[in-house]
Amino acid sequence: MSIDVEDYFQVAAFAPYIDRERWNSMPCRVERNIDRILELLDRHQARATFFTLGWIAERYPAMIREIVARGHELASHGYSHARASEQTPAAFREDLSRAKALLEDTGGVAVRGYRAPSFSIGAANLWAHDVIAETGHAYSSSVYPIAHDHYGMPQAPRFAWRAPSGVVEIPPSSLRLLGRNLPASGGGYFRLLPYPVSRWGIRRINERDGEPCIFYFHPWEIDPEQPRIRQANAKARFRHYVNLERTAGRLDRLLRDFRWGRVDEVFATRLERAASTTDHVQ
Numbered sequence: 402m403s404i405d406v407e408d409y410f411q412v413a414a415f416a417p418y419i420d421r422e423r424w425n426s427m428p429c430r431v432e433r434n435i436d437r438i439l440e441l442l443d444r445h446q447a448r449a450t451f452f453t454l455g456w457i458a459e460r461y462p463a464m465i466r467e468i469v470a471r472g473h474e475l476a477s478h479g480y481s482h483a484r485a486s487e488q489t490p491a492a493f494r495e496d497l498s499r500a501k502a503l504l505e506d507t508g509g510v511a512v513r514g515y516r517a518p519s520f521s522i523g524a525a526n527l528w529a530h531d532v533i534a535e536t537g538h539a540y541s542s543s544v545y546p547i548a549h550d551h552y553g554m555p556q557a558p559r560f561a562w563r564a565p566s567g568v569v570e571i572p573p574s575s576l577r578l579l580g581r582n583l584p585a586s587g588g589g590y591f592r593l594l595p596y597p598v599s600r601w602g603i604r605r606i607n608e609r610d611g612e613p614c615i616f617y618f619h620p621w622e623i624d625p626e627q628p629r630i631r632q633a634n635a636k637a638r639f640r641h642y643v644n645l646e647r648t649a650g651r652l653d654r655l656l657r658d659f660r661w662g663r664v665d666e667v668f669a670t671r672l673e674r675a676a677s678t679t680d681h682v683q
């Protein structure tokens with residue numbers, strides 16, 4: 402189970418309407434939403450990985466320490482929420498190093514995982530895995546093996562694979578149906594489709610593929626009261642606001658219907674094996 406820790410005004414779809422300079426003056430919702438998520442996870446005795454923005458850690462250190470204190474994994478979502486595909490290798494390295502140092506100082510734990518904003522690692526920028534390794538991360542969860550208008554690499558493996566740099570890529574889950582990979586890991590689809598469809602997909606991945614599901618959501622997805630970004634176009638608004646009022650209830654069912662854990666624990670064997678492999682050939 403994974404949570405991408407960012408606020409409602411930082412999502413990529415709203416970037417054209419909200420300048421980064423305005424982030425500091427936007428009413429923040431992330432703390433109260435994370436509180437609710439921590440309670441929800443506790444209620445089901447579930448652990449999760451929190452891919453957290455450095456920008457957020459800088460402003461809410463107590464929240465970061467609470468996430469760690471409750472037994473969850475603290476991981477990185479980069480500092481500034483810039484897409485990996487829109488950065489030079491040097492800028493990307495700087496963003497990752499800054500976030501990792503901030504998160505580790507604040508949380509007092511080692512950060513091993515990284516998730517690129519909007520799953521923005523694909524065929525055109527696989528060099529990003531080298532930088533993820535060089536900045537001291539053991540795994541990435543950033544290459545979505547589907548076709549989507551904003552991201553995705555449909556030909557990428559559906560399950561954990563080792564990049565030449567040694568980093569293990571643990572992709573968000575997809576379903577193989579009629580010769581295509583379909584998203585089955587949360588996000589907008591979890592809000593849009595009826596819950597039994599999501600449950601069916603996750604069961605199929607567990608049973609047919611014999612693999613754990615990588616599910617993700619955002620704190621703002623359980624917050625129907627969040628301020629509306631009215632300037633955004635209709636498609637972005639639909640994707641962001643559809644069924645927000647249903648998500649908390651659905652997550653409750655999801656946590657009841659399956660057993661969930663931290664990415665570093667669920668994939669512990671896989672990560673150990675990758676770390677002990679010295680040859681850099683896949």
Ligand SMILES: [Zn+2]
Pocket residue numbers: 405407478482518519
């Ligand atoms: Zn994000």
